[in-house]
Structures are given as C-alpha cells and as structure tokens.
Amino acid sequence: MTKKLYIQTLGCAMNERDSEHIIAELAQKESYKLTDNPKDADLILINTCSVREKPERKLFSEIGQFALHKKDGAKIGVCGCTASHLGSEIIKKSPHVDFVLGARNISKITQVLHTPKAVEVDIDYDDSTYVFASPQTMGIKALLNISIGCDKKCSYCIVPFTRGKEISIPQDLLLSEARKLAAQGVKELLLLGQNVNNYGVRFSVPHERVDFTTLLRNLSEIEGIARLRFTSPHPLHMNDEFLAEFARNKKICKAIHIPLQSGSSKILKAMKRGYSKEWYLDRVARLREFCAHEGVMDVGIGTDIIVGFPGESEADFEDTLEVVRAVEFDTMYSFIYSPRPHTSAYEIESSLLVDAEVAKDRLARLQNLHKEILAKKSQREIGKIVEVLIENHHTQEGWSEGRSDHNRLIRIVGFVGEIGQMVRVRITKAHGGSLSGEVV
The missing domain is CATH 3.30.750.210 (Transcription Regulator spoIIAA)
Known part of the structure; x- marks a missing residue:
C-alpha cells in the first residue's frame, strides 16, 4: 500500500539535496508518495537548519502544530543540522517526535523509520560512498x-x-x-x-x-x-x-558565489576565515582578469555578509561597504550575527557585542546600498544578448522565464518556449533588479 510523506525543508541547498535523497529512499524502499498536506501524511519530516537561531526556535513550534493536526498513527521525524545539534533533547522536549536523524546520517532513513525513538546523530558517520536511490522524476x-x-x-x-x-x-x-x-x-x-x-x-x-x-x-x-x-x-x-x-x-x-562575511581584515581574523580584505579583492580582480582574457566581460558574483559580529566597529563596517561598492555583487545574503552554541564566538566577552539597534541599522544600510547597485547594474544589462535556459512558462499569458549564464532571472515576453530549451534573448527592460527581454 502506498503511504504518504510530507517533508518540510529549512535552510540551504545541502538540506534540499538531503531531502531529495530522503524522498527517493522512502519512495523506492518504503512505497511513500509525496503529499503537500501534512494532515494526510503517514510520515511528517522536518529537515532542519541550525545556522541561525530563529529556525531552531521555530522547530518546536512546528512540531507542536504537526502533532496537533496529524492523523492517527502518523509519525513525526526530525532530520538535518538541528537534529545533529540537539539529538535526544528533541524527543525529551517533544515526545511526539518518533525519531531524530542527523545531517550526517541521512542514508539511515529507512532504518530509523522502524526503530521507535531512534536517535542517529553521529557526525563521524561516513556515507560518502553510499549510493542513494534515484528520484522518480x-x-x-x-x-x-x-x-x-x-x-x-x-x-x-x-x-x-x-x-x-x-x-x-x-x-x-x-x-x-x-x-x-x-x-x-x-x-x-x-x-x-x-x-x-x-x-x-x-x-x-x-x-x-x-x-x-x-x-x-x-x-x-x-x-x-x-x-x-x-x-x-x-x-x-x-x-x-x-x-x-x-x-x-x-x-x-559565469556566475560564482564567493562568501565575504566581512570586509574588515580585523573582523575576518576574528571570524577565523583565513584571508584578508586585500586577498578577497585580489581574487575577485584575478577572476575578472582571467575572464576578460577569454572574452568574458561579465561575471555574476554573489556573496554572504554578516553584520554586527562581536567587536565590529563603524570603521570595520565601512570596510564592508567599501568591498560591496568595489565588487558590485549581483546577489547578496546578509544577516545580523547570531551566536551559536559550540562555536568559539559564542564565548566572546559581552563587552564586544554590538548593540542590537546598531546592528539593525548597519544591515539596513548594507541592503539599501546593494539595492542601489542592483538597480544600476540592471540598467547596464539593457541591450545585451544572453543565452537563457527556460525553466518556466505561461501559455495563456504568453511568456517564458529562465536564467542567463550569469544567473540573472529573465522573463521572455511574447515567447512560450519548451522547458529545457536554450534561447538567445536581448534584454529590453529592467525593473529594479529584475530583467525582461525578447528572443533574438
């Protein structure tokens, strides 16, 4: 008999891939089929993230909601990084949870499914040679x-x-x-x-x-x-x-994500990143130099930035803004520093902590600067011809959508292409950070 699986994935692309592995394993070996309604599910899984504090707090609220509305006999499992971090504490705090499966133990999903109150969170477990089941589609x-x-x-x-x-x-x-x-x-x-x-x-x-x-x-x-x-x-x-x-x-x-984290060499050292502001800018310059030599005049560069790291001064933050202006990032994921257990920064003395309101202000200034940069860069795209891989289309409205080589999302007006088709597109309009164009 086919059973129904509901899975909620939080966090990064690594978690998305882990969820794909879980879905394929359960489909092939346990006859589970996905559902988008947790009330219909025989198995509810939460694949968690613990990089920031909020998703961790949210986990127990989510468990409570699922336990309240799940059908009789349905199981709840917690997977991923928070599972690795908290382990058996999850079941102690939420007895509704049937098993806990750490991020390094995903290949054991069919095993823990049949082991009451199983907790598999060994971060030294090696499944690097395990061949996971293939997705059905x-x-x-x-x-x-x-x-x-x-x-x-x-x-x-x-x-x-x-x-x-x-x-x-x-x-x-x-x-x-x-x-x-x-x-x-x-x-x-x-x-x-x-x-x-x-x-x-x-x-x-x-x-x-x-x-x-x-x-x-x-x-x-x-x-x-x-x-x-x-x-x-x-x-x-x-x-x-x-x-x-x-x-x-x-x-x-020709799109690359290069995490910066901070533009201050002092803060980068405190973060134990292993490089300086000068090293980072040199690598970006060298990247663009190599690309120009190959006739590639445009490279999409993305990054991650943390503001309000302990000890960050206004001068340190200005160093970050300076790097953002110099590189002109195409994408930027920015956050206020969130202390995490087990990390060395967690023990930093309180006198070095940045005031919450100061951190919020810096984040807003950073994000506003990036919006300005994106608006200017989008205007520069008008008239360029790019190759787009079509990922989506709408027959009735008459448009297609896809990404360029540089990872810019582009809507193609007046053209309904096939999913997976590669087309040459001339950029005709820029709307803030978004682009639209027409087939050449």
Missing part, C-alpha cells in the same frame, strides 16, 4: 553533493559540529550520477559542498589524487550536461588554476 536542473562536512573552524559557524569533518565523494560515483542525471534530461548541475573548491582534500576510501578543477573538467565532458554551477567556493582556495578553468570552460556558468 527529474527536471532540467539537479543538485549533486561532491563532499560532506567541513574542516574549517569559522568562529561563528556551527556546521562542523553538525555535519562533521570534510570528506569528498569519490569521483567515479559523481561521474556516474551525473551521467545518469543527463540521461534523465538534466541539463544543469549545481555542485554542492561546504567548500566545493577544497574537493579532494580527503577521501574515506583509496582514491587517485584529484582536485576540484579536475572534477569540473571531467564533469563538463559529459554529453547532455550543458551547464555547471557550484556553491560555495572558499576564497582561500581560489587559486589561479581554478580561476583560469572557470574562465575557460564554456560549460561552467
């Missing part, structure tokens, strides 16, 4: 994990304590999965890892020496894969060989 874009865990010890980040040490997934498994995805119609791959360009630093099985640049070259040779994207590279590992391959390889999309 695929679109034109797919996520592909190339590594698990993180060896960095950034002072604000809880991820190493929830996902364990960094292990790369063997290249032959990645190439095999990519070929399988291409055969199913996938045209664009998004490679995932906490520090993707540190790929190859450690394997848990005997393996040839291979780095991220080599992996990119090999994946780009797979027939049917038209585009490669990845997130997130670490600025510290952006060597010239990698930057040159990024610029040269036609299948690598």
Whole structure:
C-alpha cells in the first residue's frame, strides 16, 4: 500500500539535496508518495537548519502544530543540522517526535523509520560512498553533493559540529550520477559542498589524487550536461588554476558565489576565515582578469555578509561597504550575527557585542546600498544578448522565464518556449533588479 510523506525543508541547498535523497529512499524502499498536506501524511519530516537561531526556535513550534493536526498513527521525524545539534533533547522536549536523524546520517532513513525513538546523530558517520536511490522524476536542473562536512573552524559557524569533518565523494560515483542525471534530461548541475573548491582534500576510501578543477573538467565532458554551477567556493582556495578553468570552460556558468562575511581584515581574523580584505579583492580582480582574457566581460558574483559580529566597529563596517561598492555583487545574503552554541564566538566577552539597534541599522544600510547597485547594474544589462535556459512558462499569458549564464532571472515576453530549451534573448527592460527581454 502506498503511504504518504510530507517533508518540510529549512535552510540551504545541502538540506534540499538531503531531502531529495530522503524522498527517493522512502519512495523506492518504503512505497511513500509525496503529499503537500501534512494532515494526510503517514510520515511528517522536518529537515532542519541550525545556522541561525530563529529556525531552531521555530522547530518546536512546528512540531507542536504537526502533532496537533496529524492523523492517527502518523509519525513525526526530525532530520538535518538541528537534529545533529540537539539529538535526544528533541524527543525529551517533544515526545511526539518518533525519531531524530542527523545531517550526517541521512542514508539511515529507512532504518530509523522502524526503530521507535531512534536517535542517529553521529557526525563521524561516513556515507560518502553510499549510493542513494534515484528520484522518480527529474527536471532540467539537479543538485549533486561532491563532499560532506567541513574542516574549517569559522568562529561563528556551527556546521562542523553538525555535519562533521570534510570528506569528498569519490569521483567515479559523481561521474556516474551525473551521467545518469543527463540521461534523465538534466541539463544543469549545481555542485554542492561546504567548500566545493577544497574537493579532494580527503577521501574515506583509496582514491587517485584529484582536485576540484579536475572534477569540473571531467564533469563538463559529459554529453547532455550543458551547464555547471557550484556553491560555495572558499576564497582561500581560489587559486589561479581554478580561476583560469572557470574562465575557460564554456560549460561552467559565469556566475560564482564567493562568501565575504566581512570586509574588515580585523573582523575576518576574528571570524577565523583565513584571508584578508586585500586577498578577497585580489581574487575577485584575478577572476575578472582571467575572464576578460577569454572574452568574458561579465561575471555574476554573489556573496554572504554578516553584520554586527562581536567587536565590529563603524570603521570595520565601512570596510564592508567599501568591498560591496568595489565588487558590485549581483546577489547578496546578509544577516545580523547570531551566536551559536559550540562555536568559539559564542564565548566572546559581552563587552564586544554590538548593540542590537546598531546592528539593525548597519544591515539596513548594507541592503539599501546593494539595492542601489542592483538597480544600476540592471540598467547596464539593457541591450545585451544572453543565452537563457527556460525553466518556466505561461501559455495563456504568453511568456517564458529562465536564467542567463550569469544567473540573472529573465522573463521572455511574447515567447512560450519548451522547458529545457536554450534561447538567445536581448534584454529590453529592467525593473529594479529584475530583467525582461525578447528572443533574438
């Protein structure tokens, strides 16, 4: 008998990929089918994030709501990073929860499903060679994990304590999965890892020496894969060989997410990021230099920024604004610093904490600056011809939508293309940060 699964995914693309694995495993091995109504579900899963404090607090509220409205006999499971972090405390606080499955233990989903009050949260567990079940249906874009865990010890980040040490997934498994995805119609791959360009630093099985640049070259040779994207590279590992391959390889999309976190070298040192403001700006300049040499005059650059980190002065914040003005980021995820347990910043003396109102003001100023930059950059796009991979369309209204090589979302007016079709589009209008155009 087919059972129904409801899954709520919080957080990053890594969590999205973990949810895809869970869904495929349960569909193939336990006959579960997805539902978008938790009241109909036989199994309710919450795949959690613990990077910031709010999602963690929200978890127990969500559990309470699901427990109140679920049908008789339905199970509730908590997965992901908060599961790794809190473990058995989740069941103690919420007895309605039937099992807890950590982010490093996703391959055990069918095991914990049949083990009452199971708690599997071993961050040293290695499933880097586990071959997950394949999704029953695929679109034109797919996520592909190339590594698990993180060896960095950034002072604000809880991820190493929830996902364990960094292990790369063997290249032959990645190439095999990519070929399988291409055969199913996938045209664009998004490679995932906490520090993707540190790929190859450690394997848990005997393996040839291979780095991220080599992996990119090999994946780009797979027939049917038209585009490669990845997130997130670490600025510290952006060597010239990698930057040159990024610029040269036609299948690598010319959009890259490079986390900054702060523009102040003093704050970057306190964050234990391993690079300075000058290093970051040098890598961006070198990236653009390599791209220009290959005739690529436009690179989409995204970033992450934390404001209000302990000890951040107004001068430090001005350094961040200076970098934002210099780079002109295309996308920016910005947050106020949120203290997380187990991290070294959690123990920082209270005298260094930034006033909440000051932090809010800095975040608003940062985001307003970015909006101004985006509006100016969008105007510069008018008249350019770009290649767009169609991801969505509306027959009655007569438009299609998709992303350019530079990761800009573009609406194509007066054209209803096929999903997965690549079309050349001339940008005709800019609306704030959004773009529209027409087929050439």
